Amino acid sequence: MKVVVARLKESGHKLTPPRVAALEVLIDSSEHISAEELHSKIKSKYPGAGLATTYRTLELLKELDIVTSLDDKRGKKLYEMKTRDHSHLICRSCGDVTEIEADSSAKKKAEVGQRYGFEVVDCQVEYHGICADCLHTKEED
Amino acid sequence: MKVVVARLKESGHKLTPPRVAALEVLIDSSEHISAEELHSKIKSKYPGAGLATTYRTLELLKELDIVTSLDDKRGKKLYEMKTRDHSHLICRSCGDVTEIEADSSAKKKAEVGQRYGFEVVDCQVEYHGICADCLHTKEED
DNA sequence: AAATAAATGAGAATAATTCTCATTTATTTT
DNA sequence: AAAATAAATGAGAATTATTCTCATTTATTT
Numbered sequence: 001m002k003v004v005v006a007r008l009k010e011s012g013h014k015l016t017p018p019r020v021a022a023l024e025v026l027i028d029s030s031e032h033i034s035a036e037e038l039h040s041k042i043k044s045k046y047p048g049a050g051l052a053t054t055y056r057t058l059e060l061l062k063e064l065d066i067v068t069s070l071d072d073k074r075g076k077k078l079y080e081m082k083t084r085d086h087s088h089l090i091c092r093s094c095g096d097v098t099e100i101e102a103d104s105s106a107k108k109k110a111e112v113g114q115r116y117g118f119e120v121v122d123c124q125v126e127y128h129g130i131c132a133d134c135l136h137t138k139e140e141d
Numbered sequence: 142m143k144v145v146v147a148r149l150k151e152s153g154h155k156l157t158p159p160r161v162a163a164l165e166v167l168i169d170s171s172e173h174i175s176a177e178e179l180h181s182k183i184k185s186k187y188p189g190a191g192l193a194t195t196y197r198t199l200e201l202l203k204e205l206d207i208v209t210s211l212d213d214k215r216g217k218k219l220y221e222m223k224t225r226d227h228s229h230l231i232c233r234s235c236g237d238v239t240e241i242e243a244d245s246s247a248k249k250k251a252e253v254g255q256r257y258g259f260e261v262v263d264c265q266v267e268y269h270g271i272c273a274d275c276l277h278t279k280e281e282d
Numbered sequence: 283a284a285a286t287a288a289a290t291g292a293g294a295a296t297a298a299t300t301c302t303c304a305t306t307t308a309t310t311t312t
Numbered sequence: 313a314a315a316a317t318a319a320a321t322g323a324g325a326a327t328t329a330t331t332c333t334c335a336t337t338t339a340t341t342t
Contacts, residue, residue: 014308050322089259116241117273118230126265132258155339191291
């Protein structure tokens, strides 16, 4: 939290109640979370909070590389704190999104930077397919 | 085209004019393309085409693993034929999406399959950061 | 050529996100 | 500590993208 708050202030942004609430909720969520869900949790901490601000906060936190977003199978956005590197398994059948350990991305980031003159801030990997549960269910038919 | 059409028919779907038009446009587009753009190009081939059908076609082609989608920086969806494996560079500054060669994903797919019991159909990698052009522009300030 | 299920077009409906603008507030300056 | 200022906010309207509905059409099978 301290680190993240520092990053907010360093970049010239104010530390406001809806932002604090958003960060608390995000840090608390071990799982990725939708904007809607986030907003409702923010409201339980800070009832006056407006939905537009939740979106504005998410946008800001993405810019500052504090959160990332990804799409679930239905195309809805999910958000999460960008802590350690990790990848996602996205099931085509049930839509479930699971987080897995990242592969050694540091090397790859550097490589891409070199080769394309692109300054890599972040690398996201998604594996699309069928999750273990759905594979099982299929077998039982 | 033949291969793709075959996959459509094998999976029990009809080969209709709006689908053929969609495939033609997608195959023609070396670049990723938005749903809106795709629709307008479909209409120039087949003026009667409806927007809903364009979305339905995209959904179908995704299910059949014929196209993939990704989000540009602003969160809009872009579509493209899923030919060879490749990754994307997404610029945070100008939003440009560039395609690059894929890293050796076959090995990794197998690995993920093993470890998590997840049947990987497809792996997508996104590098987020600042593109060469924007880096240059910055220097000039 | 007829039968049938699938696909379509049109526009309405929905859902998610963004915008507007008058008001409030965190931070800086004095 | 109070005043000044730019940034942030809430509320709801507006926009955008996408999905749905349903009556009609069409590709494919028979």
